[in-house]
Amino acid sequence: MKKITSALFLIIATLVSGPATAYDRITGQHFASRSEIIAENGMVATSQPLATQVGLEVLRKGGNAIDAAIAANAMLGLVEPTGCGIGGDLFAIVWDAETKQLYGLNASGRSPATLNREVFAEKGLDKIPPFGPLPVSVPGAVDGWFMLHDRFGSVPMSEILTPAIEYAKNGFPVSELIAYYFEMNRKRIGQYPGFAETFLLNGRTPRKGEIFKNPNLAATYEKIATGGRDAFYKGDIARVIGAFMQEQGGYLSYEDLAAHTSNWVEPVSTNYRGYDVWELPPNGQGIAALQILNILEQYDIQGMGLDSADYIHTFVEAKKLAFEDRAKYYADPAFNDIPVDWLISKEYAQQRRKLIDPEQAAKRYDAGLIDGDTIYLTVADKAGNMVSLIQSNYRGMGSGMIPTDLGFVLQNRGEMFQLEEGHFNTLEPGKRPFHTIIPAFVTRNNKPWLSFGVMGGATQPQMHAQIVVNLIDFGMNLQEAGDAPRILHSGSSEPTGETMTDGGYVSLENGFSAQTRRKLLHMGHVLREVSGHYGGYQAIMRDPISGVYFGASESRKDGQAAGF
Template sequence: MNNIMPVAYRGMVASPQHLASVVGCSILQQGGNAFDASVAVSATLAVVYPHMTGLGGDAFFLIYDAKSGEVKGFNGSGRSGSQISPEFYLDRGLNAIPQRGVLSAITVPGMVDAWWEVWSSYGKLAWEKLLEPAIAYAEKGVPVSRDLHRWIVKDKEFLMVQETMRRTFMPNGEPLQIGEKLLQPELAETLKMISDGGRDVFYQGKLMQHIVGAMSKDGGILIEDDFRSHRGQWVKPISSTYRGSTVVQMPPNSQGFSALMMLNMLEQTELSEIPRHSAEFYHLITEVVKKAFSDRDAYLTDPEFSEVPLDRLLSKEYARKLYRKIQLSPPEGESFLSKAMGQDTAYAAVVDDEGNAVSFIQSLYYDFGSAYTAGETGVIMQNRGSFFSLDSGEVNALAPGKRTFHTLMPGMILREGKPFLLMGTQGGEGQPQTQLSLITGVLDYNCSIQEAIALPRWVYGRTWGVDSDTLKMENRKLDSTINLLRAWGHPVETLETWDPAVGQAQGIMIHPDGQLSGAADPRGDGLAIGW
């Protein structure tokens, strides 16, 4: 199942859908830089991977600007509406925010604004040029990929609820098959409006009015001022060291700090001396994940509403204290119940011949987000805000104008201040865990980026509607390992040998001589292209 790992010197694009990777390469070869290409790839993914991402969702960009030598982050997550409160739901007899439908779409989409900010700050090509491929794919159609078909079949009941969703993904009342043409004319018109009017048409103009008007008609509670007031933020990334390298993540409201906590704990041992496929490895990794998730769940929310004590959480001394609490001899799995969360995401990376690098990720939160399209815009609205709690005592409690706990976390590793590895993955709970697999695969087990992505993966946690956590593991001749883990108290659930449940990762490695090597996950529909 290992893909061919391209090696190149001039540029590299890796994304979870091959058509988006081709678009990124085309933009670079037309004279665009990595920032132009990342916006074009992001827009294309919104069309060709609509179950994972779209204009109604959020996006985070982690960038390296070769001219300044700076690493910066752009937080493109939207805030909850100004008219929203727990009482709105509680008064209607609801004890949680609905997971689907218009009442789950309560945060302003941040992705279009993120495109504009990244392009206007660093891009070279014309704005219209970057959206041309996405418009063409939406208007003329794209073949349904393996992964898109799988999710259409899985979510058939949700897609049937709204006529526009049914018409797009199940035009004859049955799911589109692999290779059949997906046409999205309404989305094409929306993208044309954004191409002509820039980000303001989405947040202040006619398109915004259409979206808000449609949602209001259907019982939604986002208003025009919520869109007008939206602005993403340029932020300073957070980092920690691991095995002599600097690992960079987005700050809260991203969960990126949890991966840094995990690495700080693993640094307390010589991980390379523990066989990668052993029960000892999976036990240690799982217990490290639980420790980090406990603090993540206790603190992560919008830092404008509640302090996230990063200085303490990311200190090496705190990592040593947490590590000492892990039961290693004899091994014993700790009982821990994580918060259930969605997993639909699309991660991609771009490097150009100027040395610029972009690690970026975008999402609708659940597969097909809220499963609600705003009027005739073709815009599927995210349900990211459904993760807010209606309990005012919770750190992630719902409040007006608040950004929720966010799973999105593009990653980057630096050596001597320059990018060495760009990496990220699909999957809510799985994002920090898969990054952990990739980072340790490269830095501890001397893997190439393709070998690291191909390693058997795990994901600890749960999904909506499940009352217990399990350790889900790809089983590639690991029966003895799994049996031993169960004896140590781990509730192991075996997966297929190459299972999409563990997410779809992409990565680009930048070698000291300037050579680039890239990889896309064989579990998905992606492709890495270099030249």
């Protein structure tokens, strides 16, 4: 009786509240928050308007898309430190207009050379804690900037970083959402050294509209601007980080920073109804989106419709299948033989699809047999270069480790490792952890069509697949594809390595009907309301004939797409 009452309450609540839509729109889908942004000479889409404006400024002054992406990322490290910063990692996919090719960059850091599973056993820990010195891995973002700039950049790095430096010195007004996240992170990591000095105003977190400055970050950016990547990895910054971590009982050292390298990697793809969808291979989770799409392609998704139990059921079951493989196999390829080609193949998808019962939600799937918090931005320029870039500290502001007077927090990405011996993603010295942050790109007929991403931990592959389906199957425009109500399946095969035993639960945004929800309940799905877990979307689409750009940004957050 309790379960039925809960389900009825969910349906009634949906009927009463109704979808959060713009019913008075003259054109387009009723749920779209705004029209697409359209421009010819350049486009920037980020999660903060000030960062978008910085990127546009770089483009207007003659920089290219890569220059503008780095500038916007540096600015986001200042205005959105609750999700990103130079203490974190970076991944990017670049369409180079000159060579007409895609390039992938893995700028994620490795575990400290002196940290192993025995350390945790000696401390009586059976898993890696989320905060403090133990989950800290080498931050790869700055090296990622310079790898991108060395290969594709067109203006000096000192010029690229100047806007963020000036804002850090002079201050900026904090947005409502970032003020909320500041306070949330204070409760998580506010007790650690340096948090109050770096991020509090008069003993409290900044409020909406208050001017926030970060002079320490400005000084750090200036050292990077003049001294290059070695100023961060081999100079005074690295020495400060190493000394601070030693004081805090951590394992990240100067030597770990000095040894860091990023890697150019080949993006991988699957074809979905004539469109090539590109992701980066593990240690990230991007291929999960490709696995989901390969299964969905075998169904008449367009005929099912967005607000249908059949579509949602099929999507959720495809996600469950992909995430079982994700939990077992996705890890650092330098330490494992990961058959990526097989996992994203059509043949494998056909095998996995046979496990789906069209009428009943599965409580459990096994992985196949094989032979949370981020920023995303995208930039495009007049020449046709496009960048899909994602960067993160992991859990909001990261580990809470704020090296003395540097103005940023070190990431806690090492929490993603397993301590189980023999697991693909088990902790080993010098190993990259499993990563959730993933950029995406779509080409059609070997031409650039779409650069996009949806930040938000384990939601990302699910949302990548939904954006593609919204555009291709449901015929939405770029903004509509991001504003459409989203499906989120949780509770199984998360980065902890746990596998699904109870089927998990499904969360649906407002906009899905009571009838659809009722049918999903009858199919055995557990529905649960969640708030704020549906990701953050930015995208740029290029018209292959005119070259005109269409931009879209997340209406659920502070994002802005703008062009000229």
